[in-house]
Amino acid sequence: MLQDMGQRIRILRSNKGISLNAFAEKLNVSPGYLSNLETGKTDTIQLSFLEKLQSELHLLPIESENLNDINPRYLHALKKLKELEQCNPEGADYLLTTVEKGLELLLKQE
The missing domain is CATH 1.20.5 (Single alpha-helices involved in coiled-coils or other helix-helix interfaces)
Structure with missing residues (x-):
């Protein structure tokens, strides 16, 4: 699950035109941790960090969002x-x- 989420983070971050280093700095985490998260090399994520990601990228579907959305x-x-x-x-x-x-x-x- 985190690997899929990591791929989604990378795609959304890239689509916003934000470099890994700049995004890591904005989120107050190391670039290494963010890279490991995006590539599925880490299996932990703190809830507070997940909330930051949701705020920045709208990462997780909201209840009104259709899972078959285009x-x-x-x-x-x-x-x-x-x-x-x-x-x-x-x-x-x-x-x-x-x-x-x-x-x-x-x-x-x-």
Whole structure:
């Protein structure tokens, strides 16, 4: 469970554009601990730290949140788009433009 949570922490932190070191400093923990948590190398987490993570990242589902929600797909796609932008900015721009135009087209049909 912590490994899955760690992966989610890393994705959400990365999507916010916050480095591991900066986020660890903000949360008042060592970068090593945060890295170990994100990679599933630690099996402990204090409740007070979990509350800080929830406050910063909205990590855990709230009761009104649907578990089949599409948000994790958005986050994953955004992460991949940012990765693509680093190695192929033109490709990322093309893909994003295509998605934007497709959304506009589909919304006009409704």
